[in-house]
Amino acid sequence: MASSLAALLVLADGRFPAGGHAHSGGAEAACAAGRIHDAATLAEFCRGRLHTAGLVAAGLAAAAALGLDPAELDAAADARTPSPALRTAGRRLGRQLMRAARATWPAPELDALAAAFPRGAHQPVVLGLTARAAGLGPLDAAHVAAYESVGGPATATVRLLGLDPFEASGVLARLAPELDAVAAEAAAAARRARTEGTEALPAASSPLLEIAAEIHADWPVRLFAS
Amino acid sequence: MHLDHGVTFPHRHTHSAEPLRADGTRRALRIGLGGPVGSGKTATVAALCRALRAELSMAVVTNDIYTREDAEFLLREAVLPPERITAVETGACPHTAIRDDISANLEAVEELEEAFREHAPLDLILVESGGDNLTATFSRGLVDAQIFVIDVAGGDDIPRKGGPGVTTADLLIVNKTDLAPHVGSDLGRMARDAAEKRGELPVAFQSLRGPEGVAPVASWIRERFAAWAVR
Numbered sequence: 270m271a272s273s274l275a276a277l278l279v280l281a282d283g284r285f286p287a288g289g290h291a292h293s294g295g296a297e298a299a300c301a302a303g304r305i306h307d308a309a310t311l312a313e314f315c316r317g318r319l320h321t322a323g324l325v326a327a328g329l330a331a332a333a334a335l336g337l338d339p340a341e342l343d344a345a346a347d348a349r350t351p352s353p354a355l356r357t358a359g360r361r362l363g364r365q366l367m368r369a370a371r372a373t374w375p376a377p378e379l380d381a382l383a384a385a386f387p388r389g390a391h392q393p394v395v396l397g398l399t400a401r402a403a404g405l406g407p408l409d410a411a412h413v414a415a416y417e418s419v420g421g422p423a424t425a426t427v428r429l430l431g432l433d434p435f436e437a438s439g440v441l442a443r444l445a446p447e448l449d450a451v452a453a454e455a456a457a458a459a460r461r462a463r464t465e466g467t468e469a470l471p472a473a474s475s476p477l478l479e480i481a482a483e484i485h486a487d488w489p490v491r492l493f494a495s
Numbered sequence: 496m497h498l499d500h501g502v503t504f505p506h507r508h509t510h511s512a513e514p515l516r517a518d519g520t521r522r523a524l525r526i527g528l529g530g531p532v533g534s535g536k537t538a539t540v541a542a543l544c545r546a547l548r549a550e551l552s553m554a555v556v557t558n559d560i561y562t563r564e565d566a567e568f569l570l571r572e573a574v575l576p577p578e579r580i581t582a583v584e585t586g587a588c589p590h591t592a593i594r595d596d597i598s599a600n601l602e603a604v605e606e607l608e609e610a611f612r613e614h615a616p617l618d619l620i621l622v623e624s625g626g627d628n629l630t631a632t633f634s635r636g637l638v639d640a641q642i643f644v645i646d647v648a649g650g651d652d653i654p655r656k657g658g659p660g661v662t663t664a665d666l667l668i669v670n671k672t673d674l675a676p677h678v679g680s681d682l683g684r685m686a687r688d689a690a691e692k693r694g695e696l697p698v699a700f701q702s703l704r705g706p707e708g709v710a711p712v713a714s715w716i717r718e719r720f721a722a723w724a725v726r
Contacts, residue, residue: 288598291586365598428587489563494584494599 276403279373281413283420288365292358293425293493294318294418298481300429308436311426315419315444319451321475323418325349326393327411327455328470332462333397334410339382339390345467346391352479354486356391358495364389366396376402407459411452419444425493514726523554523608523617524723526716527593527633529660530644532626535670535703537565539644540623542709544574547716551618554579554607556600558592558625565623581607589625590632597637604637619720629658640719642712646670651680654688662692666699666715673702 279285295318299305305314329342329349350356367389371379378398382390389395393414400410423437454471461469482495515521528536540555547553553575557565559582566582569575581603585592592600604620611617622638624631633641643664645653648671654661661667667689675682682700689698699711 284595286596286598288596290588290591290596291584291599293586361602365602368598368601425586491584492587494586 272405277409287369291494294421295478296422296425297493298485312440321473323415324451324471324473326414328458329393330397330410330414331407331456331459333394334400334407339394342394343390349472352482355482359391360389362392363395370399374402408456411455415448415451523620525620525638527622527638527641529624534644534646536644541572541574546713552615553619556603556622557582589627593624593633597634632659640665642666644668647675647680648678651685654685657692668699670701672700673704
């Protein structure tokens with residue numbers, strides 16, 4: 270089925286009301302620690318997140334868009350997210366996306382997942398099913414997940430550091446070829462997972478992101494939820 | 496205080512928006528309080544809790560700019576038990592969380608409703624915005640009615656400047672009237688400007704230190720609740 274480029278734009282739009290604006294994707298912790306302090310360090314942070322958390326999310330989203338069992342994918346997401354704070358944030362964002370998705374592209378599959386996971390399934394799994402409901406394919410879902418993995422930190426850094434927004438957009442634009450490659454790798458893994466099971470999905474990890482997320486969750490004062 | 500928008504509770508498309516749930520029970524009335532930083536939103540919420548908690552089952556959602564300041568103020572003041580107060584994080588963008596992307600606030604509201612559903616179903620949830628600017632208003636998908644709080648010390652030209660909050664809120668509170676003589680604010684002028692911008696929508700001049708305190712606003716909320724309960 271040919272997927273709709275316009276539907277993809279609606280889903281990937283940063284203004285799509287799915288709760289992501291309150292999350293920095295680890296950028297708030299990285300800014301406070303001095304690991305992100307300008308456009309160059311933002312680019313490095315985003316590159317690292319894209320090839321770890323981004324790739325994992327893209328694989329899960331592509332697999333869900335392909336029609337793999339969402340409950341199994343949710344368990345696979347848990348297994349790939351060591352930090353309890355990030356698991357909580359992922360489920361919260363999943364539940365928020367679910368609300369927006371059901372209102373935007375009503376579908377029985379979304380209703381079923383919402384009923385099976387009243388506290389929220391992991392966001393990439395919901396994202397994949399949302400893409401499916403919007404008539405999009407696995408590669409599309411992978412692209413959205415990969416883009417979100419860097420778009421969130423870039424926007425957050427503009428707010429946190431007052432970074433020049435044109436520089437932040439430039440960072441994202443220069444990452445585009447890598448984003449495409451990550452999405453393609455994730456979609457290919459999702460196709461393998463159809464026969465080989467969820468072990469075929471990417472399981473890259475960034476220990477520093479996980480550790481920093483745990484520390485960030487304990488801050489008494491912060492701007493972003495994660 | 497009884498003049499209101501022609502359409503009292505407009506239709507919304509969010510999943511939890513219908514007044515009656517599938518099982519026939521009624522969800523809580525949701526009232527938003529927005530307005531600039533320092534205008535007295537949290538103090539008003541605290542006073543409303545004290546005035547109404549004996550007659551209504553209440554809860555509060557705060558949208559702090561830095562997470563928990565306002566929630567902690569309400570906890571310190573012990574205006575409600577801690578389980579009735581929830582803080583939402585807004586990613587440095589308080590108006591986004593109440594208008595453009597209301598997901599986190601809807602979740603907080605629904606979680607509160609769910610927590611009290613069995614034993615003390617909520618009648619009223621106050622959603623307090625983080626302090627923002629004059630353009631910040633609540634989505635109709637999040638609240639049933641909204642109150643915009645400004646204060647006399649912020650400048651008596653604010654009603655004249657207008658903006659969505661001053662112009663369209665279901666109730667405008669001009670707070671801290673006791674300070675007017677000290678900061679040279681002309682209450683008469685504020686009332687005339689507000690009436691010009693708002694037409695028949697009500698305005699409450701409030702001093703939480705005065706004898707009336709929050710009583711007029713509490714009465715307004717009682718009226719809204721009475722209208723809500725018969726829908």
